[in-house]
Amino acid sequence: MRHSILRNILRGASALLIAAAVLVPALAVGARSASAAASVPVSGRSSFDDVASEAEAFRAELALNQEDVKAAPDDGEYFPHLWPVRFSESGYVSSEFGNRLDPVTEEKTEFHAGIDLADKPNSKIYAAAAGTVTEAEDYGGYGLTILIDHGNGYETRYSHCSNLLVSEGDTVVQGQIIATMGATGRATGVHCDFRVYLDGTAIDPMTVLDPPERG
Ligand SMILES: [Zn+2]
Numbered sequence: 001m002r003h004s005i006l007r008n009i010l011r012g013a014s015a016l017l018i019a020a021a022v023l024v025p026a027l028a029v030g031a032r033s034a035s036a037a038a039s040v041p042v043s044g045r046s047s048f049d050d051v052a053s054e055a056e057a058f059r060a061e062l063a064l065n066q067e068d069v070k071a072a073p074d075d076g077e078y079f080p081h082l083w084p085v086r087f088s089e090s091g092y093v094s095s096e097f098g099n100r101l102d103p104v105t106e107e108k109t110e111f112h113a114g115i116d117l118a119d120k121p122n123s124k125i126y127a128a129a130a131g132t133v134t135e136a137e138d139y140g141g142y143g144l145t146i147l148i149d150h151g152n153g154y155e156t157r158y159s160h161c162s163n164l165l166v167s168e169g170d171t172v173v174q175g176q177i178i179a180t181m182g183a184t185g186r187a188t189g190v191h192c193d194f195r196v197y198l199d200g201t202a203i204d205p206m207t208v209l210d211p212p213e214r215g
Contacts, residue, residue, distance in 0.1 A: 079154065080205075083212050087119055088120055114196075119190065123190075126178065134148065138185075143182065158194055159192065160182055160187045
């Protein structure tokens with residue numbers, strides 16, 4: 001969601017640059033002909049060349065700006081926006097990011113630093129973005145866990161897996177199957193606890209993920 005907003009802002013900026021590329025040379029022509037009329041005649045040829053080179057400069061700047069849009073990290077394969085599971089008809093988000101209520105006392109208890117994605121046992125788990133596997137091991141209460149460093153301040157973590165299909169040091173592409181869903185560690189049911197870290201701090205994965213995929 002956040003990255004589509006950014007994309008729209010960048011699109012808006014491109015539109016402004018296009019408008020500027022059209023308007024500024026036009027204004028320059030207007031200003032030049034006004035001053036030419038008031039004082040010494042200016043060669044039409046050289047003022048045309050000036051305007052043409054200004055337009056060329058704007059066009060070059062616009063092209064650079066479009067490169068920036070393409071290279072925006074939010075759109076890249078290293079940005080963790082891919083859903084780490086493809087929900088079957090019985091899959092769902094069983095716990096969201098933030099404070100959760102104790103089911104008995106209904107009081108706020110622990111802070112949940114990720115989202116829980118519940119589905120059938122051994123459902124495939126996909127790398128949300130490309131990167132390097134920095135941990136692939138049994139993490140006590142979190143069970144079999146994968147941590148991927150995306151090299152841009154983002155890391156993603158996948159816990160309670162039934163099987164780990166990559167090893168520490170492996171490079172993975174976005175969408176690569178890295179594990180299968182289980183209930184290892186402290187888990188009441190089959191699910192993947194999915195976390196996103198930005199510069200070491202857990203953020204709400206829903207702020208970076210695309211809409212969920214099914215099937
Ligand atoms: Zn969880």
